[in-house]
Amino acid sequence: MVRVSSQAYSNAPGGPDDENDAPLDPAVERIRQRLKRLILVSSATLLIGLVAVLAAVIYRVGHGGDKPALQPMAAEMVIPGAIPAGARVISSALDGTLLAVTVDMGGSTRILVVDLTSGKIVRRIALGQQ
Numbered sequence: 164m165v166r167v168s169s170q171a172y173s174n175a176p177g178g179p180d181d182e183n184d185a186p187l188d189p190a191v192e193r194i195r196q197r198l199k200r201l202i203l204v205s206s207a208t209l210l211i212g213l214v215a216v217l218a219a220v221i222y223r224v225g226h227g228g229d230k231p232a233l234q235p236m237a238a239e240m241v242i243p244g245a246i247p248a249g250a251r252v253i254s255s256a257l258d259g260t261l262l263a264v265t266v267d268m269g270g271s272t273r274i275l276v277v278d279l280t281s282g283k284i285v286r287r288i289a290l291g292q293q
Contacts, residue, residue, distance in 0.1 A: 242282050245275060261285070 187195065246252065246266055253265040253272070262277045276286040 240279065240282060242277060242284070245277060245284060 250266040250268040272290040274288040
């Protein structure tokens with residue numbers, strides 16, 4: 164059985180190939196330097212892009228508190244005339260201090276947007292069929 168030393172094939176500094184290395188041709192050295200610069204620029208661009216993406220993700224996730232919070236009230240808020248007689252509430256959605264109420268009024272669907280701080284209807288939207 165033949166044993167092969169791993170040091171004979173090592174490219175580490177101080178290895179057996181260091182004594183036999185000749186200086187590179189100037190043209191090859193210029194290409195090597197140019198390639199080295201290209202790798203550095205490419206790595207820096209990749210790093211800057213990664214930092215920008217991470218910053219954008221952190222900005223998007225951390226900016227959820229821009230909407231004003233709904234203040235707690237001891238009494239019940241009544242908004243007269245907000246939902247017409249005979250209408251059926253289908254759904255509702257709260258967004259900050261705005262409440263969107265979807266109602267079915269005898270076959271037609273409407274969305275009422277109510278500002279909960281003032282108690283007024285800000286917008287009435289009638290949804291039609293195509």
